[in-house]
Amino acid sequence: MTSGKVDDEPSTWDKYGVKLVSALCVTLLGIGLILIIVFETQRAGPAPKPWQQFRLPDTLTPIHYDVEVRPDLTTFVLTGRVDISVRCATPTSYVILHSSDQEIDRNSAPTVQGSDGQKTPSVTSWFLFPENEFLVLELSEDLREGEVYTITVYFRGAVRAALNGFYRSSYVNEQGQTRYLGITDFQPQDARKAYPCFDEPAFKATFNVTVVHQQEYTALSNMPLESTESRGGGWVADRFQKMVRMPTYLLAFGVSDFVSINSTTSTGIATKIWARPEYIAAGMGDYGLDVANRVVAYFEDYFGVPFPLPKIDHIALPDFNSGAMENWGLITYRETRLLYDTNSPSATVRKATARIIAHELAHMWFGNLVTMEWWDGTWLNEGFASYIQYKGLDFAEPQMNVMEHFAYDRSQSVMVDDSLTSSNPVYRPVTTADDVTQIFGSIIYSKGASILRMLENFIGEETFKKALKNYLSKNAYGNAVQDQLWAELTTAAREDGQTDLDVKAVMDTWTLQMGYPVVTMTRDYTRGTAEVTQQHFLVDSASTVIVTSELGYQWYVPLTYLIQANLANTPVQTWMAPNEGSKVITIQGASANEFVLANINHAGYYRINYDPTNWQLLADHLNGDNFEDIPADNRGTLVDDAFNLARAGMLDLTTALSMTQYLVKDRHFIPWSMALRATSYIERVVGSVPDISDLWEPYMRQQISPFYEEVGWTFLQGDYNTEVGQVVAISNACGYGNGRCVNNATMMFDLWINTNNNSHIPERLKSTVYCTAIKHGGRPEWDFAWQQYLTASASEQNRLLSAMACTRDTDTLNTYLERSRDDSLVRRQSAPLVVESVGRNSVGKSLAWSFLRDNWDFYFDNYDGTSFTMTGIVEDVTRQFSTQEDLDELETFLAAHPNQGTATQAFSQAVENTQANIRWRRDNEDKLRAWLQAQR
Numbered sequence: 001m002t003s004g005k006v007d008d009e010p011s012t013w014d015k016y017g018v019k020l021v022s023a024l025c026v027t028l029l030g031i032g033l034i035l036i037i038v039f040e041t042q043r044a045g046p047a048p049k050p051w052q053q054f055r056l057p058d059t060l061t062p063i064h065y066d067v068e069v070r071p072d073l074t075t076f077v078l079t080g081r082v083d084i085s086v087r088c089a090t091p092t093s094y095v096i097l098h099s100s101d102q103e104i105d106r107n108s109a110p111t112v113q114g115s116d117g118q119k120t121p122s123v124t125s126w127f128l129f130p131e132n133e134f135l136v137l138e139l140s141e142d143l144r145e146g147e148v149y150t151i152t153v154y155f156r157g158a159v160r161a162a163l164n165g166f167y168r169s170s171y172v173n174e175q176g177q178t179r180y181l182g183i184t185d186f187q188p189q190d191a192r193k194a195y196p197c198f199d200e201p202a203f204k205a206t207f208n209v210t211v212v213h214q215q216e217y218t219a220l221s222n223m224p225l226e227s228t229e230s231r232g233g234g235w236v237a238d239r240f241q242k243m244v245r246m247p248t249y250l251l252a253f254g255v256s257d258f259v260s261i262n263s264t265t266s267t268g269i270a271t272k273i274w275a276r277p278e279y280i281a282a283g284m285g286d287y288g289l290d291v292a293n294r295v296v297a298y299f300e301d302y303f304g305v306p307f308p309l310p311k312i313d314h315i316a317l318p319d320f321n322s323g324a325m326e327n328w329g330l331i332t333y334r335e336t337r338l339l340y341d342t343n344s345p346s347a348t349v350r351k352a353t354a355r356i357i358a359h360e361l362a363h364m365w366f367g368n369l370v371t372m373e374w375w376d377g378t379w380l381n382e383g384f385a386s387y388i389q390y391k392g393l394d395f396a397e398p399q400m401n402v403m404e405h406f407a408y409d410r411s412q413s414v415m416v417d418d419s420l421t422s423s424n425p426v427y428r429p430v431t432t433a434d435d436v437t438q439i440f441g442s443i444i445y446s447k448g449a450s451i452l453r454m455l456e457n458f459i460g461e462e463t464f465k466k467a468l469k470n471y472l473s474k475n476a477y478g479n480a481v482q483d484q485l486w487a488e489l490t491t492a493a494r495e496d497g498q499t500d501l502d503v504k505a506v507m508d509t510w511t512l513q514m515g516y517p518v519v520t521m522t523r524d525y526t527r528g529t530a531e532v533t534q535q536h537f538l539v540d541s542a543s544t545v546i547v548t549s550e551l552g553y554q555w556y557v558p559l560t561y562l563i564q565a566n567l568a569n570t571p572v573q574t575w576m577a578p579n580e581g582s583k584v585i586t587i588q589g590a591s592a593n594e595f596v597l598a599n600i601n602h603a604g605y606y607r608i609n610y611d612p613t614n615w616q617l618l619a620d621h622l623n624g625d626n627f628e629d630i631p632a633d634n635r636g637t638l639v640d641d642a643f644n645l646a647r648a649g650m651l652d653l654t655t656a657l658s659m660t661q662y663l664v665k666d667r668h669f670i671p672w673s674m675a676l677r678a679t680s681y682i683e684r685v686v687g688s689v690p691d692i693s694d695l696w697e698p699y700m701r702q703q704i705s706p707f708y709e710e711v712g713w714t715f716l717q718g719d720y721n722t723e724v725g726q727v728v729a730i731s732n733a734c735g736y737g738n739g740r741c742v743n744n745a746t747m748m749f750d751l752w753i754n755t756n757n758n759s760h761i762p763e764r765l766k767s768t769v770y771c772t773a774i775k776h777g778g779r780p781e782w783d784f785a786w787q788q789y790l791t792a793s794a795s796e797q798n799r800l801l802s803a804m805a806c807t808r809d810t811d812t813l814n815t816y817l818e819r820s821r822d823d824s825l826v827r828r829q830s831a832p833l834v835v836e837s838v839g840r841n842s843v844g845k846s847l848a849w850s851f852l853r854d855n856w857d858f859y860f861d862n863y864d865g866t867s868f869t870m871t872g873i874v875e876d877v878t879r880q881f882s883t884q885e886d887l888d889e890l891e892t893f894l895a896a897h898p899n900q901g902t903a904t905q906a907f908s909q910a911v912e913n914t915q916a917n918i919r920w921r922r923d924n925e926d927k928l929r930a931w932l933q934a935q936r
Contacts, residue, residue: 051096051129051136054432055200059092062198062205063148068237069195070212071166071182071255076159078166078182082195084151084205085115091142093121095151098192098199099128099135101165105154110137115148133189133433135196153196162862163829165193166253169319174278181217181256183317183332185325188375188436191248199248201371202479207243212236213255220274221253222246222329224311243328244308245477247371252327258315261285265297270311275339279316284339288314291354295392296361302391303365304469305476312364314338314357318794319829322868324356326363326385333360334829335794344763347723349795351393351400358392359385370475375436377481379426379511382440383448386410387456400720406453407602407633408674412640414446415516415607419539419644421547422908423514426451427482437864437902441871443514450605451510457603458558458573459493459501467492482511506556509578510605513549518607518650519557519576519599523614525592532559532583534576537607540916541648554578558604563587564594564621567629571600595621597630602637609645615655622662635666636674643678647920653927663703667710669725676732685882685917686925687842695932701736702935708733713744715762723764731768742772749773753784766796770803782807790825801830805837805844813844817851821858828862832873835859839877848877853893864901874906881910882917890914 050057062084069080084097095112104110104126114120121139128135135153143149159182160167170180184194192199211219215236219225223241231237243251259280260272271293273285292314300306309329316338324333333356340353366388367381387410393402417423426448430436456464467489475484486504493501510516518537523530536553547553555578560571566589574585587596595617598608610618618638621627627635642659645651663675679700686692707729716722733741748769752758761769774781782804789800804816820826820834839848852859852873863869881890890911894900900907 050094051132051134054132056098056198056203057092057094057096059088059090060086060095060143060198061089062086062203064205065197065207065251066210067195067207067251068210068212069166069253070235071159073159073168073180073182073214073217073255076168078157078159078194079155080195081152081154082197084153084197085148086151087148088143088145091145093139093142095123095137095139095143097135097137097151097153097196098133098189099153099155099196100130100133100190100192101160102155102157102193102196104128104135104196105156108154110135110151110153112137112139112143113150113152115150120149133192155196157194160193163319163321164190167319169317171276171318173276179257181254181258181317183254183256183315184252184327185321185332186251186327187249187325188378188440189249189433191251197248201247201249201375202373204245204247204371204477204479206245207251208239208241209243209251209253210237210239211253211255213238217255217257219253219255220313220315220330222251222327223309224270246328246368250326250328250368252325252330252332254315254330254332256315260313261289263289263293265293267297267300267306269296269307269309271296272311272313273316273338274313275316275335276318279335279339282341283343284341285316287340287342287350288338288353288357291357291396292361295354295358295396296364298392298395299361299365299388302388302465303472304465305365305369305472307364308369312361314360319827321829324360326360326367328364328368331360336798339795341763341795346764347400347720348727348764351397351402351720354396355389355393355402358396359389361392362388365472369477370472371479373479373481375430375439376427378439379444379448380480380482380485382444383426383452386445386449387452397720404601404631404633404670406450407637408670408677410446410453411450411602411605412636412674412677414442414450415605416539416644417442417909418447418515419537419648420909420912421538421540421543421545422905422912424905425512425514427511434901434904438905440868441905447605451507454510454558454604455489455503455507457560459489459498459503460496463492463496463498464489466496482507509551509555513551513553514547515553516606517553517555517557518609518645518648519559520609521561521596521598521614522611523587523590523596525613528588528590529584529586530596532576532585533581534606537644537648539644539648540912540919541650542919543912543915545912552579555606557606559598560600560603561587561596561598562600563590563596564617565589565591567597567631593617597634599637600634601631602633607641607644608637609641609650612655615642615651619655619658619662622659627662627665628668632668632670633674635668635671639663639671639675640678643681646924647681647916649923653924654931657928657931660703664706667707667725669721669728672704672707672725672728672732676728682928683842684880685921686928687880688845689925692925692929692932695929695936697736699932699935701733701738704729704732704736705738708738708741713765727764727768730765734768734772742776745769745772746776749777749781753781767799767803770799771806774803775806775808777807779809779812782809782812797830798833801826801833802837805834805841807841808843810843810847813838813841813847814851817847821855832859832863832869836872836876839873839879842880845877845880849889852877853889856893856897860901860903864903870901870903871906874903874910878910878914881914882921884918887911887914887918 064085066083071078110123110126112123121141123137124140126137164185166184168180168182170178173179191197209221212231212235213219215234219238221240222243225238226241227239229237258274259277260274261280262272264270273289275285296307313330316333316335318335320334323337337356362385366384372378372380390402426444471485471488486507489503515536517534520533521530534557557576558573559576560573562571576583590596595614639659642656646653646656711726711729716726734745748761785800785804789797820831835848838844894907
């Protein structure tokens with residue numbers, strides 16, 4: 001009997017049981033996932049609080065700051081109050097600001113006040129989080145999106161001894177009194193050391209600053225003075241006009257007893273130079289004032305964007321960590337970088353003064369008006385200022401022909417660092433505080449400037465200017481990233497006929513990967529063609545370090561070249577694309593016995609290698625009568641490229657050495673300077689090998705002596721190149737032991753000792769005279785220099801500090817190093833110069849290293865916040881390392897000091913350089929010795 005159901009009808013279980021099982025499985029799976037999530041969460045710990053992140057949250061946007069500070073230059077206490085208007089972007093129950101090395105007033109606890117009269121959440125608690133330098137305010141409830149609030153914080157700190165934040169400096173006036181001053185230096189992360197703030201570049205706001213100070217002093221800030229009121233007891237409060245939108249690191253204020261000279265630009269901007277009263281009275285600010293006035297007007301025209309502030313103050317400081325800082329409207333400098341004594345003329349000092357003023361003024365647009373979004377784009381600020389400064393300098397001093405100096409000033413030295421596996425791109429991620437400070441190095445300044453010069457060279461000057469104007473106008477008072485600049489350049493280029501140019505595609509290959517290519521040109525002399533290839537240039541080709549790049553270390557290369565018969569013509573340009581492999585180009589008009597010269601004026605950031613025949617043709621031409629038809633910067637580049645290619649094993653060392661033979665005829669300081677920098681590698685690596693140094697020094701003396709004999713010591717009244725050429729000839733003739741040069745220098749120094757007057761020593765030759773006399777003299781000469789140093793002007797002190805390291809007496813060098821740690825003898829900003837200079841002395845190499853190693857904590861504690869300083873110390877102290885013993889000592893030190901802070905990359909490069917030097921000595925010492933013996 002059947003159940004009475006149709007056979008294919010599902011049962012109740014069939015209908016619902018499967019669903020129940022499925023639901024149960026899903027539930028169990030969900031529970032399992034929840035348990036996994038809980039387990040993983042517990043294992044990973046709770047979600048980080050917003051103050052545990054390195055970056056500020058984007059919940060609040062600052063609108064305006066009212067900052068009042070009261071620096072006491074008697075007690076060195078800084079007190080103040082800041083009111084910050086913010087807009088809430090995302091509801092939040094926290095206010096997070098940067099604050100470091102400050103006490104927050106517990107009697108006047110931080111508050112948050114709404115601006116609309118509605119109930120404002122109260123501050124329930126607050127605390128400092130030193131790990132990320134945050135001040136955290138916890139609120140009773142969320143702030144409301146879109147509403148504006150005012151945060152008020154009272155704080156107390158110090159007028160710091162360290163040269164950052166708001167710090168103190170001092171000098172001894174003509175009456176023998178010690179006078180103090182207070183000044184700010186906030187870049188990149190030190191505004192937080194003076195007042196609580198949103199201390200990141202994208203958090204721009206307007207500012208009003210009030211400085212309460214003892215009435216014997218003068219206060220300065222970014223804007224002109226608005227009002228002054230008495231605060232009683234000898235104190236006054238100076239309130240300054242409202243400042244335009246800018247990041248916190250550009251805020252500046254200070255108090256001093258300095259005086260000023262002033263002028264007004266052709267466009268109505270008030271300009272002042274501030275310095276010690278005696279320096280202003282001596283006219284040492286006059287040259288800087290003239291340059292500043294003319295260059296800012298030039299940049300207004302060049303950028304096509306008016307300068308937005310009514311005034312620019314330039315202030316010369318006795319103590320300053322870097323060369324200068326581009327605070328908007330109040331630019332700060334080391335005294336030696338801003339002041340120029342026209343009564344003691346020196347072409348090199350005049351150029352250095354004008355160049356740094358032009359650099360800081362270029363920042364008024366690149367960096368200040370338009371700021372990078374985050375520190376990973378710092379190269380946009382510094383690279384542009386480092387390049388555009390040459391435009392301003394050329395305008396201020398057209399007779400210097402400064403664009404001819406660019407390869408020597410900027411490209412040559414940075415290409416050495418950028419040919420290491422421990423280099424880095426100009427654009428690189430910044431995720432820690434150490435990253436921020438380490439990014440300020442030669443790569444972003446000099447490589448950044450070099451690739452921008454290359455960019456302008458292939459895009460055209462007028463197109464370049466048009467794009468910059470559009471970029472600055474569109475992004476004024478805001479922040480930008482490099483792709484926005486590339487877009488403007490591409491648009492301008494296509495408008496001007498370069499329809500196929502994609503600037504981003506080209507420049508990404510130069511900014512997103514480290515290093516640069518060597519372009520090898522191999523000619524077919526029968527067919528009149530050349531095969532051209534590119535590869536990543538590494539100076540240590542034997543390095544076992546593997547470096548990778550998503551772009552494959554290939555570049556878009558704008559290759560330029562000329563043939564021997566047409567050196568006066570416009571260069572031929574052809575593009576090499578990444579991954580193009582070899583490219584065959586036709587060399588129009590070149591005969592088999594004529595050379596081809598590539599990378600004209602070294603406008604491209606790459607090295608050139610040729611086939612042996614073309615190298616020989618170039619050497620033959622240099623040794624002929626018409627060598628000067630090759631541009632001066634290219635003559636220097638030929639020597640530089642040859643020596644670096646030889647270091648990398650890509651060119652025989654004897655070919656590189658042969659490129660120096662023509663120098664005996666050259667009288668231009670640029671090729672000589674570039675050649676001397678390139679060949680200094682030999683002196684560093686094998687200068688302590690007696691039989692080689694005994695051959696090398698006479699060879700170089702032979703090459704420089706005709707130049708020296710021609711220029712002599714008589715003042716040459718001529719153009720800039722003539723004057724600097726004389727300095728190069730004399731300094732190197734003395735350095736390589738020319739007897740007449742050494743005797744003349746020591747006689748001039750002896751006359752100074754006997755008369756206590758050095759007015760007979762030309763300003764431009766003082767460094768050479770001092771170093772030569774101390775090197776060839778004894779302890780009396782050194783002791784005399786030390787006594788002169790103690791009472792000398794700032795610029796004279798720098799010369800003497802370097803010169804005293806020239807002594808060959810190790811006991812004296814050790815004494816000198818010990819004295820450099822004493823603030824009462826050597827200013828803290830100058831102490832690194834001592835150990836660097838001793839490190840460059842072949843006799844002082846091991847002494848400087850031992851001193852740095854034994855006093856590492858001193859240098860780390862005092863200078864770790866300044867990447868340039870730490871990098872310079874490590875580079876100069878280790879540059880002569882070339883033995884296994886050197887390498888072992890270096891690696892032992894690094895193992896014992898795993899945290900090298902801002903010197904981390906410098907130490908990596910030191911290890912890599914030492915390894916390369918060891919290999920170079922192994923492969924080339926005998927070859928070098930044989931070549932030099934053949935020249936005798």
